[in-house]
Amino acid sequence: MKKSREIILADKAGFCFGVKRAINTAFKAAAGGKVYCLGPLIHNPQEVDRLRREGVETVDDLKTLKPGDSLIIRSHGVPPSVLRQAHDKDLTIIDLTCPFVGKAQRFAERLQIEGYRIVVVGEKKHPEVQSIIGYAGEDAIVVETPADLEGMKAQRRLGVVAQTTQSYSNFSEIVLELLRLSKELKVYNTICNSTTERQNATRSLAGRVDIMFVVGGRNSANTTRLVSLCREEGKPTYHIEVADEIRQEWLQGASKIGVTAGASTPDWVIEGVLKRLREGHTSKQPVR
Ligand code: SF4
CATH class of the missing domain: 3.40.50.11270 (Rossmann fold)
Structure with missing residues (x-):
């Protein structure tokens, strides 16, 4: 049966x-x-x-x-x-x-005018971070993890904004370090609610299932962050872009399967994955 x-x-x-x-x-x-x-x-x-x-x-x-x-x-x-x-x-x-990215850009511009050296918490090469940096002045710095702050000299005034897709835990760890490194610290929390909602829903689902599928572009920062969150929850996690990538051996022994998707994944792609998992037809081809 x-x-x-x-x-x-x-x-x-x-x-x-x-x-x-x-x-x-x-x-x-x-x-x-x-x-x-x-x-x-x-x-x-x-x-x-x-x-x-x-x-x-x-x-x-x-x-x-x-x-x-x-x-x-x-x-x-x-x-x-x-x-x-x-x-x-x-x-x-x-x-x-x-509009939420626009807000981060405006805060960066305002902090610069007020004389703060700006720290953008985010991924250095991400286009959103590049756009915010453009408003932040030439001495602005991008910090991805607390480790990036090693060796940084204490500053008089630091102003902080976040890439909208950052996780609260990374942002708050960095802010805590910056508190130690500055006389005056002004922080704008520019993390977007959609990001937090998706991360919370993913974490909660990962805790209730046997395996997780995260659907979305491999070049999508918020999708890859969902993958990391599921793995932090200790769940076997597969990052796929389309239904054709699902392999039979991944499903062995899994009775509850969780599916989540990044903020840039269209409904028709998610529907395709759900349909394939329900029908149980999977690819036998090796995946990239
Ligand atoms: S995750 Fe979506 S809503 Fe949030 S800042 Fe990015 S584009 Fe805007």
């Missing part, structure tokens, strides 16, 4: 407000003619392919664009220098910077 399996989707999973807004606006804009997006609109290769088919083309820089072309600024935002470049080229700007 076939053993029954319970498949449970996390209470909060998939597109957040900022990504939903960006995707809907991009599709609408492309209905009126081709539009260009500086960098992939979201960190999900399957959705970026769908956008391309509908007329949203990804470009790496502004060099090839002509006056009048429509340029999407994605939810991660861009530094002010890029906005100036786009204006100088007479591009039509569709600014889809998430």
Whole structure:
């Protein structure tokens, strides 16, 4: 007799407000003619392919664009220098910077004006962090983990903002260290609620199941963070982008399977994974 399996989707999973807004606006804009997006609109290769088919083309820089072309600024935002470049080229700007990222940019700008040296807690190469740094002044620093602060000299005034997808635990550990390293510390907690909700729902689900699937782009920071959280809970965890990657041997002995997804994972991809797990047809091919 076939053993029954319970498949449970996390209470909060998939597109957040900022990504939903960006995707809907991009599709609408492309209905009126081709539009260009500086960098992939979201960190999900399957959705970026769908956008391309509908007329949203990804470009790496502004060099090839002509006056009048429509340029999407994605939810991660861009530094002010890029906005100036786009204006100088007479591009039509569709600014889809998430309002929560915009807030972090404004706090960084304000702290700089007030004379603080700015610390951005986040991933150095992430486009959102690059966009915030653009508002933070030349002496701003990016800190990923408390270890990055080793050897840092004490500062008179430090101002802190976070990449919106940071975990509270990492942010608070760094802030605690910075307290030791500064005479005056001003902190803006710019972590986004959607991120916290997804992380909490994932952690709670991981505690109740045998194995976890995290669905989303391998290039998505918030998705890979969900993978780390599940592993911190001690759960066997598989990071997949699409249903075809699921392998039979992963499911051996698992009666409760948890599924969660990053803020940039579209519903149709999540549905595909749930369907495949319910039907029990899996790939026998090795995964990347
Ligand atoms: S995770 Fe939060 S800050 Fe980032 S795009 Fe979504 S709503 Fe905006």
